[in-house]
Amino acid sequence: MRAHGDSELKIYGIFGFPLKHTASPQMQNAALDYFRLKAIYFAFECEPARFRFLAKHLKSLALDGFNLTLPFKEEILPYLNHVSEEAKAIGAVNTVKKIGKKWVGFNTDLFGFMSGLKEAHFLVRGKTCVVLGAGGASRTVLFALAKHGAKGVVVANRTFSRVSMLVREMKRKFKQVRLEPLDLRDSRLKDVLARTDLIVNTTKVGLSPTEPSPIPENWLPDKKKILVYDLIYRPRETKLLLAARRRGHKILNGESMLLYQGAQAFQIWTGKRAPISVMRRSLTHALRNS
Numbered sequence: 001m002r003a004h005g006d007s008e009l010k011i012y013g014i015f016g017f018p019l020k021h022t023a024s025p026q027m028q029n030a031a032l033d034y035f036r037l038k039a040i041y042f043a044f045e046c047e048p049a050r051f052r053f054l055a056k057h058l059k060s061l062a063l064d065g066f067n068l069t070l071p072f073k074e075e076i077l078p079y080l081n082h083v084s085e086e087a088k089a090i091g092a093v094n095t096v097k098k099i100g101k102k103w104v105g106f107n108t109d110l111f112g113f114m115s116g117l118k119e120a121h122f123l124v125r126g127k128t129c130v131v132l133g134a135g136g137a138s139r140t141v142l143f144a145l146a147k148h149g150a151k152g153v154v155v156a157n158r159t160f161s162r163v164s165m166l167v168r169e170m171k172r173k174f175k176q177v178r179l180e181p182l183d184l185r186d187s188r189l190k191d192v193l194a195r196t197d198l199i200v201n202t203t204k205v206g207l208s209p210t211e212p213s214p215i216p217e218n219w220l221p222d223k224k225k226i227l228v229y230d231l232i233y234r235p236r237e238t239k240l241l242l243a244a245r246r247r248g249h250k251i252l253n254g255e256s257m258l259l260y261q262g263a264q265a266f267q268i269w270t271g272k273r274a275p276i277s278v279m280r281r282s283l284t285h286a287l288r289n290s
């Protein structure tokens with residue numbers, strides 16, 4: 001495309017595997033069209049071995065910027081010329097921009113996650129939180145909660161060794177925040193949940209509509225009303241969110257996180273303020289129709 005062409009045309013995209021139902025192209029192309037930019041955003045489904053090959057030859061990649069989703073957010077780091085301090089501290093990059101001849105990595109998931117909380121009018125400072133899961137998404141969430149002044153965070157995961165490693169690493173960065181690992185099946189989690197202000201699900205449990213909630217539904221607090229935030233956006237209401245809503249808790253799915261991580265990526269690439277309502281409309285449309 002480039003060889004024949006128009007040096008002004010900007011090409012962006014998203015790498016992931018699998019990537020069948022990504023809504024990012026619709027959302028980003030709507031924003032590019034809004035400003036009538038000579039630019040286009042593609043979905044690049046790419047098997048891990050091919051992605052590694054591509055990352056090794058990043059210098060020759062004819063793109064202006066790209067997003068990364070599972071499972072490449074951590075793998076890309078060593079291949080970049082520069083990584084923002086925040087993305088380095090989190091250990092994950094989801095947005096890359098070509099600046100001159102250099103590839104620079106950012107993490108816009110953190111902003112996306114915090115924007116979701118802001119829309120739900122939830123202030124992190126001084127709050128007690130529970131994070132379910134200890135994978136890549138949990139890493140960003142834990143970093144965000146600690147950075148924004150949570151009083152304490154209990155992180156519960158199916159594989160205890162993984163969560164204890166993650167918590168140990170984050171404790172080194174945030175000495176003033178009480179961070180604690182727990183086994184997801186440990187019955188002490190029920191008491192912890194009874195006292196928490198926020199539950200965030202970062203596990204994959206709930207992605208399939210037939211899957212149960214990652215925690216027994218009767219472990220949700222019954223005295224105080226809290227915010228239950230599931231990073232999953234498809235289905236729009238997981239079993240966890242359904243159970244929480246029925247108990248009168250406030251609920252939030254991952255749609256706003258997806259929107260705002262994309263909005264910040266758009267701003268990084270184009271230098272323009274992201275047209276939030278245009279992006280939100282096309283995102284909602286894409287999620288409903290896929």
Ligand code: ATR
Binds near residue numbers: 214
């Ligand atoms: P992501 O980057 O989306 O966080 P990941 O790194 O693969 O993806 O992490 C997936 C998370 O979902 C992990 O916390 C995983 O728990 P394990 O560390 O025990 O694997 C969790 N998870 C996946 N399937 C699960 C299941 N059936 N029950 C409980 N937790 C599950």
